[in-house]
Amino acid sequence: MDVASKALQKTLVVSPERQLEADSDRIIVQRVQAGEVAAFDNLILKYRERVFGVVYNMTSNREDAADLTQDSFIKAFQSIHRFQAQSSFFTWLYRIAVNSTLTHLRKAKLRTFFSFEKITDEDKTAELVNQMTDKKGADRDLYIRELQEKLNEAMMKLSIKHRTVVTLFEIEGVSHEEIAEIMNCSVGTVRSRLHYAKQLLQAELQRYINP
């Protein structure tokens, strides 16, 4: 077992599914590195929603999120020959996206325009919304909208690093180890930031949530 595989296993020890995903990504990346540029489209189609979700939840702005997601894919495409498979492509791509977003947020600290996406009415989401409120029709939509707005406001009150940790772990479902690798910090730091961020969010949303 080579060094790259050991490093990859260390990162993905909590998730065997991620290991399979990383293996398939590795094959695609090797094809791209060999000159098959069109193979990169598979990676774009596979990860565009997830990368967009991370960036969107960090910026709370659709246009910015779209631009930053596209720029992240372009950067990954331009630097694909530097990818040495010591981490999963997913982690590497997330790192590019998170770093680009952090740079953007530091530059555009004073101009924040929130935009809200419409919640897709999937079965699971509908069940969750029904669990939250017994209102029907327009009142229900209005209530959900208010919850979204308050959650976004509370998220924006977090620091960039705390917001990133919450987004990656609670919304995107990325493991602590992967977040530590994406953000280039220790797992303990990730857990500490997550705990602190959740305390702040609960304090901000105490009128809307149960303790």
Add this chain to the structure above:
Amino acid sequence: MNETERRPKVTLEDLLQLKRAEFPPVEFWSEFDRTLRAKQLAAIVETRPWWRSWTARKALVRVCMPLGATALLAISFSSVRIASVKPQKVLAVNNEVAVRAPMVPAQELAVPESSVAAAATPAVAMAQTETPADGSADSFTSVRTAPSNGISGTTSPEQLLASGTATVKAAGQALAQLVGLQDFVGTSATAARSAVVEPLTQVATPRDNRRTRLLAYTVTFDPHAADSSAAVRSRDRVTHRLSDEAIYDSITRLGLSGDRVSIKF
């Protein structure tokens, strides 16, 4: 029903899960793909600056460290060198004055000793070195560059002094060869200085001229005397301790009549 009972059962995790469901509409992705394709093509077509390519960056990083260290070393070395060269320059100026003596054209130095003695004085030497002869220019250059070659790499004051002394010796030897002196006294700077001063001591002062003239009246020189040199020595011994006024007074007591000389004491 109070406020607490009306509050829905919502947790923070539920709210955060709700955010997972936030997705843009389908038409957004078509626009997203179109823009991304355009950016991707632009990135392929666009020629990136050479310093932004990974290999160039790697090469720069590899080169910059030793290059910077070398530049730093060179700057510090040159600054130390400049600081140590200051006293050397002073010595070099002195050496130059000493070395410029050989610049006197050989045909001028070949004539009588009086002119050679005059050429040995610093002022005359400097004046003559302003227009060096073609034949002596090469020897001047070689003698002048000798100390700098010897000094290269040594910066301590003792070594600089030693090299300066060596230069002066070389200049003295060259001067002696040009003048024709086989036994150059010590070939040292002091010896050269004494050789320069000596002709001035040989020039008669007005006091000596007057003394000689007055004594010519007092002593009759007899060429037939057996011990004329002894008479001269005794005359010098007598007159040596007399001042000019005493000798003048003694003349008034002298008298000349025929072949006799009378002296009143």
